[in-house]
Amino acid sequence: MKRNWLSYPYLLWMLLFIFLPLLLVLFYSITVRTEEGISFTMEHFRRFLEPIYLRVLFRSVKLALISTLLCLLLGYPMAMILAGNHFKQKNIMVFLFVVPMWMNFLLRTYAWMTLLEKTGLINTFLSWLGLSPLNLLYTEEAVILGMVYNFLPFMVLPIYSVLSKIDKNLIEAAEDLGADGFTVFRKVIIPLSLPGVISGITMVFMPAVTTFVISRLLGGGQFTLIGNLIEQQFLLVGDWSFGSAISMVMMAVILLSIGVMSKYEKENEGGGLL
Amino acid sequence: MNKKGRLFLGVIMLMLVVLVLSSCGQDKRVVLNVYNWGDYIDESVIDTFEKKYNIRVNYDTFSTNEDMYVKIKSGGANYDVLFPSDYTIERMIKEDMLAKLDFNNIPNYKYIEERFKNLDYDPQNEYSVPYMWGTVGILYNKTMVDEPVTSWRILWDQKYNKQILMLDSQRDSIGVALKMLGYDMNTRNLEELEAAKEALIQQKPLVLAYVGDDVKDKMIAGEAALAVVWSGDAVNMKQESSDLEYALPREGSNLWFDAMVVPKTSKHKAEAEKFINFMCEPEIAFKNADYIDYSSPHREVKKMLDPALLNDPAAYPKEEDLVNYDIFKDLGDYLKVYDRIWTEVKAH
Numbered sequence: 001m002k003r004n005w006l007s008y009p010y011l012l013w014m015l016l017f018i019f020l021p022l023l024l025v026l027f028y029s030i031t032v033r034t035e036e037g038i039s040f041t042m043e044h045f046r047r048f049l050e051p052i053y054l055r056v057l058f059r060s061v062k063l064a065l066i067s068t069l070l071c072l073l074l075g076y077p078m079a080m081i082l083a084g085n086h087f088k089q090k091n092i093m094v095f096l097f098v099v100p101m102w103m104n105f106l107l108r109t110y111a112w113m114t115l116l117e118k119t120g121l122i123n124t125f126l127s128w129l130g131l132s133p134l135n136l137l138y139t140e141e142a143v144i145l146g147m148v149y150n151f152l153p154f155m156v157l158p159i160y161s162v163l164s165k166i167d168k169n170l171i172e173a174a175e176d177l178g179a180d181g182f183t184v185f186r187k188v189i190i191p192l193s194l195p196g197v198i199s200g201i202t203m204v205f206m207p208a209v210t211t212f213v214i215s216r217l218l219g220g221g222q223f224t225l226i227g228n229l230i231e232q233q234f235l236l237v238g239d240w241s242f243g244s245a246i247s248m249v250m251m252a253v254i255l256l257s258i259g260v261m262s263k264y265e266k267e268n269e270g271g272g273l274l
Numbered sequence: 275m276n277k278k279g280r281l282f283l284g285v286i287m288l289m290l291v292v293l294v295l296s297s298c299g300q301d302k303r304v305v306l307n308v309y310n311w312g313d314y315i316d317e318s319v320i321d322t323f324e325k326k327y328n329i330r331v332n333y334d335t336f337s338t339n340e341d342m343y344v345k346i347k348s349g350g351a352n353y354d355v356l357f358p359s360d361y362t363i364e365r366m367i368k369e370d371m372l373a374k375l376d377f378n379n380i381p382n383y384k385y386i387e388e389r390f391k392n393l394d395y396d397p398q399n400e401y402s403v404p405y406m407w408g409t410v411g412i413l414y415n416k417t418m419v420d421e422p423v424t425s426w427r428i429l430w431d432q433k434y435n436k437q438i439l440m441l442d443s444q445r446d447s448i449g450v451a452l453k454m455l456g457y458d459m460n461t462r463n464l465e466e467l468e469a470a471k472e473a474l475i476q477q478k479p480l481v482l483a484y485v486g487d488d489v490k491d492k493m494i495a496g497e498a499a500l501a502v503v504w505s506g507d508a509v510n511m512k513q514e515s516s517d518l519e520y521a522l523p524r525e526g527s528n529l530w531f532d533a534m535v536v537p538k539t540s541k542h543k544a545e546a547e548k549f550i551n552f553m554c555e556p557e558i559a560f561k562n563a564d565y566i567d568y569s570s571p572h573r574e575v576k577k578m579l580d581p582a583l584l585n586d587p588a589a590y591p592k593e594e595d596l597v598n599y600d601i602f603k604d605l606g607d608y609l610k611v612y613d614r615i616w617t618e619v620k621a622h
Contacts (some may be wrong), residue, residue, distance in 0.1 A: 052614075056621045113488075118497050135436060151363040178320060220483025221442040224620040235340045237613040 026243035044245035053229070053246075060226040061253070063140070064209035067147035068155075071204045072197070074148070075155035077198075079155075082156070083163035086140070101153055109146055116142055116218070131168050146214040154203040162196030163189070198261050206248030206254055226250055293329035303330045304544050309345075309353040311532065312337055314406075324392065324553050335485075346371060346537055354538060354546040360531045361445075363402050365397040370399045379547035382554035390571040390591070393531065402533035403550050406568040408505035409591060409599065410446060410528040412521045418499035423521040424452035429500060430473070435480050439492060439501035442484035444616040445602060446528065447474065450502055453525045459600040462608055467615055475617040484620070487597045491516060501579055502586040504530070506568035508588045513567070519586035526598025531571075565602050 032041045047053070082093055100108065115121050116137040123133040136142060166189065174184045212227030221228075226246065233243030308320075312335040312549070320331050334353070336342040339362040345351045346366075358366065377383055383403055390407065392399045414423050418437065421428075428527060429438055440447050449459040451470035462466060482498050489501050494514045503511070506519040508568050535554065536546045556574035561569035561577065571590050572575070576584060583589050605612065 049427075052618050052621050056617070059621075117492075117495070117496050216442070219484065220480070220481075221483060221620065222481070224617065230615065232613065232617070235338070235344065237609055238340075238344075239613070267466060 013173065021136060023112065028241050029248045030245075032241060044242045045249070046244060048249055052154065056224050056229055057226055057249070057253075058224065060209050063144060063147065063215075063223075063225070064205050067144050067151065067208045068201055068205045069157040071152050072146070074151055075200065076197070077139055078152075079156050079159035079163055079193075082160045096154065097153065105150060106213065108150065112142075112149065112215060112257060113137060114148055132239055137218065138222060140219070140223060141219040143215050143223055146218040149209045150214065151204040151208055154207070155200040158199045159193055159196040162193050166192050167183045188252045200263070202261055205257060209254070210250060255263055277578050278443070303328055304542055304545050305330045305332055305541055306355065306549055307332045307334070307335050307351075307353045308549065309336060309342060309354045311335060312356045314357065314532075315570075316559065317510060318559045319553075319561055323489070323549060326552070327537070327545070327548055329548070331549075337577055338458055344361070346539075349539070351594045352539060352541070354540040355434060356535050356537060357405055357550050358535060360393070360395040360533075361532060361604045364604040365493045365606075366535070366537075367401055370486050370605050370608075373538045373540060375403070375536060375550070377544075379544065380551040380554065382551050382556075385556060385559070386555055386571050387573050387575050388484075390531070392560050394603065396533070402535045403554065404454065404531050404571040405553065406506065406563075406566070407529070407531045407571050408569050409522060409596070410449070410502065410504055410530070412522065412523060412587070413493055413495060413508050414491070414500045415441060415495075415498075415517050416519055417496075417517050418570055423500075423519075424524050426450055426525055427524045429502070430454070430477050430480070432480065432578055434499050436482045437499035438477075438481050439489055439498045440477075440481050440484050441489070441502050442486050444526065444612050446502065447619075448612055448615060449482070449528055449602075451477075453523065453527055453598075456525060459528055460603040461600070462605075462611075465609070467611060471615045471618060473477075476621065478622060490514075504590075505588050506566065509567040509583070512586075512588065522587060522591055522595055523586045526600065526612055529596060529599040529601050530600070 029044055030040055030042065031038050032043060048057075063194060076098075082097070106116050113120075116136070118121070118133060118135075120137070122136060127133055129260055170188055170192070174188050181186065210227045212225060215221075215223050215225045215228060228242050229248050230250070233239045233246065306329050308331055310333070312334070317333075320333055323329070324331055330554060333482040336345070339359050339482055342356065343362055343366070345368075346353065346356065363372070380403060386404055390404045396402045412423055412426070412428065414428075419428075419434075423484075427436070429440075440450070445459075448467070448470050451473040452459055452461060455466070455473060457463070457470070468577060483499075485492065489503055490511055491505060492498055493501050493503075493511055496515075498518070503520075505520065508518075508586075510522065511517050534550045535542055536550075540546055553562070554572065555580070556572065559570055559572040560575045560578045563572070563575050567583075569590070575591070587595065
């Protein structure tokens, strides 16, 4: 495809606001400022290999994986319901699902705080029933809840759009050939919906693994995630080099996971078509 | 495009040009850019200043010293008056970011109490004029704590499991642990810092959360029994809920100051000094102190304040109660060690 002049503004934009900043991050992560000037070093990456930082990385990835899995388990059936023929008012359902996203993400997370706290709605209801109040806010579960709640639409919408485009004739053909409902689901629907599932997983995993607001608000600052660590380096310590090094590691983790996902996607596409 | 359309477009263009030119000429007043903490001034004071000196004030707010520092350091923002805290002022002086004030333009400086002049962060008092001051202490809910609160040790008491709120701030929280152990809040002794780290890790299971400004909502709602807070916020919260009381731990704590400074990049230094002087006028300083409830270093203000507030140790602690109260010093590169300690606590 030939590039025409219309694409140049975009190229310039990407160069200025994506490529150059990335180069700067890379530059900061491998340099150190000494008395004589700037010298190259790998010390920031070495520092990241210390157990405390690896523990933070491990926790971030763990929480993000759990949330992604929960989103998938909740989101796939939801997408099937939305894409199915059960509802005449399908558009309204999709609309209702998207409306909360119009509200700011911070406000929605704050709302969860008032629901979960000791004197909050849930505990008030529990004590009204005569049950003892639970410690809900400021736990790891609360952080996962916040992630699942905030990122669920990113899982549902791609799967929904793939599912609703599946050719109904394929399903009918499978049924004509004697497949029961479960076999149709397993052999036809799942393979065909995989691209949606994969983009859903990446779209949930990426923000979940880098979030720092959710862990601060719902985790009460007790669960330092990689995002918090990066924020701390830039805003509090002023150690831009270490912060950049962590960001580079983070990008590597995300690239790696996208790579694994897309490889998996290709293999399955082949299987699905055969 | 037809003739009519072209004419229409031409008229619009002409109107735009006129509008732009006229708006240039309209306001010839000097614009003074003021950068202060959020909710840290009685805003009617700004109007009074604008009218009195015919200077337009562009008022902006920040929420942490670090945010403000990064913004000024990066050179992107052009402010004329800033309100940083003690250790940030020290750091900015070290890095040659502040302009020396001409105190001839600030005659009202005479109203500042002597004990608030020439403090360590600005030893010759050349760069800053104190605005507010206060302490860090323990706010507790009287319905949940029925013993006297006198020591930081209560924050390590098993009885208050999951009822303690700590500040999500490296220096304040490590400082609390250091003071509890009897050390200086500005220590550079690694052994003392490691001991503080162990204490904080030991305390972590008892802590409900590490919070920032939300500590106010949580304490007023009765979500926790004990919290580490800044004194000004404590006065505020006590007015909201009569169950709350503020205590100054006997081991000592942090004593802090927010002061007015002028960055070197300011193009309106004389006007900035006028503003600082204006903020030190007795009625204006009183208005601010009365509105935000923080403690004023102003001699005349204390005469005008409600005696109840003046006798409240949260707002105006007695000088003899402030032994062993450290003012934060700029740690420079040593801050990295604090950061590592804090990360180890939080990642534990």
